[in-house]
Amino acid sequence: MKIVSYETFIVPPRWCFLKLETDTGLVGWGEPVLEGRAHTVQAAVDELMDYVIGKDPRDIEDLWNVLYRASFYRGGPIMMSALSGIDQALWDIKGKDLGVPVYQLLGGKCRDSIRTYSWIGGDRPDDVARMAKERMELGFTAIKMNGTEELNYIDDYSKVDAVLERVQAVRDATHKDMGIGIDFHGRVHKGMAKVLMRELEPLRPMFVEEPLLPEHFDAIHEVAKYGAIPIATGERMFTRWDFKTLLQRGGVDIIQPDLSHAGGITEVKKIASMAEAFDVALAPHCPLGPVALSSCVQVDAVALNAVIQEQSIGIHYNQGCDVLDYVKNKEVFTFKEGYCELPQGPGLGVDIDEDYLREMAKVGHRWRNPVWRNKDGSFAEW
Missing domain, CATH: 3.20.20.120 (Enolase-like C-terminal domain)
Structure with missing residues (x-):
């Protein structure tokens, strides 16, 4: 089994979905997103997929290590959120392939x-x-x-x-x-x-x-x-x-x-x-x-x-x-x-409602958390 294609969908209220497809027809879903930086994570997923396309989705531990360790700069909210969504989709595929829940x-x-x-x-x-x-x-x-x-x-x-x-x-x-x-x-x-x-x-x-x-x-x-x-x-x-x-x-x-x-x-x-x-x-x-x-x-x-x-x-x-x-x-x-x-x-x-998902992807989102101020005008944590 090989991963052959992927799509990402930025949808309201502030989410991003990932669809991974295999050459056997099995599909896995993930949510690679960071609230307020969904488009940045979407771009990171696109970059990380260079390491995923053509690989066997069942080799999750190896793929995780490659996605994390093959970059000189590791960790952080953007890269790890992108990796998270890919990982979720890989487990979804593996569970479907074997006919059992991930747990x-x-x-x-x-x-x-x-x-x-x-x-x-x-x-x-x-x-x-x-x-x-x-x-x-x-x-x-x-x-x-x-x-x-x-x-x-x-x-x-x-x-x-x-x-x-x-x-x-x-x-x-x-x-x-x-x-x-x-x-x-x-x-x-x-x-x-x-x-x-x-x-x-x-x-x-x-x-x-x-x-x-x-x-x-x-x-x-x-x-x-x-x-x-x-x-x-x-x-x-x-x-x-x-x-x-x-x-x-x-x-x-x-x-x-x-x-x-x-x-x-x-x-x-x-x-x-x-x-x-x-x-x-x-x-x-x-x-x-x-x-x-x-x-x-x-x-x-x-x-x-x-x-x-x-x-x-x-x-x-x-x-x-x-x-x-x-x-x-x-x-x-x-x-x-x-x-x-x-x-x-x-x-x-x-079971993702893909028709609804695609309709909502046309709407998209650009969610940002609010910026708050103290009484004196200084920045306040949200």
Whole structure:
């Protein structure tokens, strides 16, 4: 079997799909994308395909090593996102060729389903109590919300109070065991992160996400001392070597590699195993489409330390083009009592609606994250 052709499709709301075709007629799908830089990743895929066309798609480990190591300059968000989408498509082909879900090729499942959470509140968190109650009524046992708006290096305590009020509103609208993930989104600098960790502890969050930017990960263990709250991070990390340094420094309790940014299924399976050796949980990052979500669940299925899965069905970014709009077999993601059952189809199990995909590719997108400012006009992290 040989790979003979490929196509990429940039589609709303902010995604890119890859179609790999073989000389046997088997097709594999991937999502090589970096939010806000989709066209750049698309170009990187085009360059990397020089190493893929004509090769046997079943030799995934060798292809991964060539795609990563054959370049003098390695890693980083663009190249690793391109590699991730290719890797997903290769696993999709291999699973289809053998007639089994990808997780069966990774050692077989160690669970029947994975707990999931649903996003509420938007970029500037609002109306979180109502939305949390709605998610609970849909069966979700956990939600995630942005904690703050802009925060300067040292900021007003009124903003701290606003975070506490929002989280308390969610707790009051749900119940004591509702999982509440609070995403600091890298918006919080060290001084305010210490304050928020201390103040949030009595509200018993499920985790605090990205309390610091990746460039300050050496201080995570310091922030962790201020509140007995699990710390999650890792969506802006791209290889096992990035995670190795993070795990060795300590302070993190949950890692969140993105299957469309951190080297795909091949690499994230290795990252998950490495985290298990440090007694650290796995919760893959996935505010993306159906191929990325299925790729995450395939790894969740075989990783004992996987605890919860992000999914973006109905997230505020997806208005008009949601996750399930791009698939024919919408039952592939079955949610029951807050858990997502494992896909049963061969490969990634996702039957892409190619007609719809091609129509949406005519629309395309040029999504950019907002640029925020503090009151004094200085740049604020989004």
